Amino acid sequence: MMQVLIVGSGLLGTSLGLALRQAGHEVWLADRLSEHVELARKLGAGQPVAASAEPQVVIVAVPPSQFRKVVDEYGRRYVNATFTDVSSIKTQPLADVESIQGVHGRFVGGHPMAGRETSGPAGARADLFVDRLWILTPTEEVPEARLEEVRGLAEDCGSVVRIMTPEAHDRAVALTSHTPQVVASVMAGLIARAPVDDIQLSGQGLRDLTRIAGSSPELWDDILTANADEVDVVLAAFEAQLSAVRSALRAGASVREMLHVGNAGRARIPAKHGGPARTEDAVLSVSVDDRPGALARLFAAAADANISIEDVRIDHMLGRENAVVDLSVRAEVAPVLRELLIAGGWKVRS
């Protein structure tokens, strides 16, 4: 069991407090907003840091813009403690740490991949990190024992730890998370400026494509500007491909190859966070009444056959009270479920 100080009682800091206390650690809390510390304490995330506290690990869970100041202050106060952070960028915090005397060899960068779209201590949950990837980006100067302390805390929160370099981390999330955010926001931005009559023809494809365009501008501005170099590399590649598509379209040429490569890329995306590449599920489309109960009965029918639903999509219909529900299941059980649903009176469309 360790003494841990968490600086920053927002969503992540408070969730960490809850999870680490549940695992039996002694947790101290600090935040420049005393009401955040007080709420976090009431929720059971730990105690306001006492003068007598001697934390073994300090977890910095503040916005990127406050990171350097916090590490500087607490690094001088706790000269033997191991430091880690939880931000979704990893080279910039390391650069901050390297510019501060005496913390560099004690800092293990971290990124628990457990974002929420809420913020603040009120949304905190002890199970936020369960089964999530938690990337650690230690430098060579960090002793093995300090890495193991941070790894232990991450695993105590239920996460699966993966070690990467800060550069590899920032390059990977630029591709898989930061560029998709830009692409979704830019596409949604075109919708913001379009005539309302055009928007009425929107379908599920556009809705899925732009879902993350609803994310917090403040949070994402911090992330994108902090990882600007890596994001720009990916955006440059995106722009080059887009430009090639435009040239082909203007020349009356085929864009089939681009679409085939898109198929291939789609097939490589893991179905589960950090899991192996997805195997293609089969999709059954079922017409249901769009009323409470219809979905429950549909899922009960699948459960009766002991068939796991891998994914669900609900496509609401115009005007009437019904919907098409796309059920993704493992390809090998799809024919079984199809027969069973038809026998049960369900309207299966495919």
Next chain:
Amino acid sequence: MMQVLIVGSGLLGTSLGLALRQAGHEVWLADRLSEHVELARKLGAGQPVAASAEPQVVIVAVPPSQFRKVVDEYGRRYVNATFTDVSSIKTQPLADVESIQGVHGRFVGGHPMAGRETSGPAGARADLFVDRLWILTPTEEVPEARLEEVRGLAEDCGSVVRIMTPEAHDRAVALTSHTPQVVASVMAGLIARAPVDDIQLSGQGLRDLTRIAGSSPELWDDILTANADEVDVVLAAFEAQLSAVRSALRAGASVREMLHVGNAGRARIPAKHGGPARTEDAVLSVSVDDRPGALARLFAAAADANISIEDVRIDHMLGRENAVVDLSVRAEVAPVLRELLIAGGWKVRS
């Protein structure tokens, strides 16, 4: 009741046959592949066209590349019939018709917005068009009576008809459907070329963004090249915005405004096909065992409270047999459902 000839016994043509026969019409079928006509006939979609047939309406349901030839041939054979089509582009078929003697004043372009990701007669369903938008694009030369014939057939299939000009249609779908396809495919194309270690950090955002990148390259090559001018206009606007983002990132400037405009655009997208702009639903995240039955019990709990689930997203967890299920419900009932689920022992995360 009308005599209708459907040329093309693929997915759309065969589904139309099923729907129109269900509505009581007499349906004739033709296809250059006699085995397609035979399968469509067996499914109950109509009879192979007889020499004695005198169709009042001819529905052309062939790929864009065959459209002109088919209209030319059948336009001369049935000199009084009204002609319509079902393709997802509308100016090119009209130009084809205008280049043919004697069909122009009898042609009402149509686009039932009811795509599937399968093709061929075997996937046909009589209810494919129910509650879908069906766009009609008549020119001024078309007598009202012919428009009403086509409108009647669309409504008999269960669709909601909207009248637009061919140009307005092609401009709208370039924005809401064709450009999103290019954007998703280009993004997925970057994934196709990326190191596997980077892809492992993929999350739900990337999965949603690239879902339509799995669509048929052959079909989409036809659509994109046929609507190339309108698509290029939207892609140019996309590229200009993307370029502005890159300039800001390289200059170390904020991209917050772009993200805010994305928020606004996202909020304008209708929740239901052709419906009014969406009101923001509230999302409840619930931890469930990833086993058959858990989802059924969860939906049953919502149904017991008479609460309609507007949308579902399942986020599978790494390594363990559980998942986080995001339930979208109307904002006003979210607190009720939350209390009820917690009381029922569910782990509600937000």
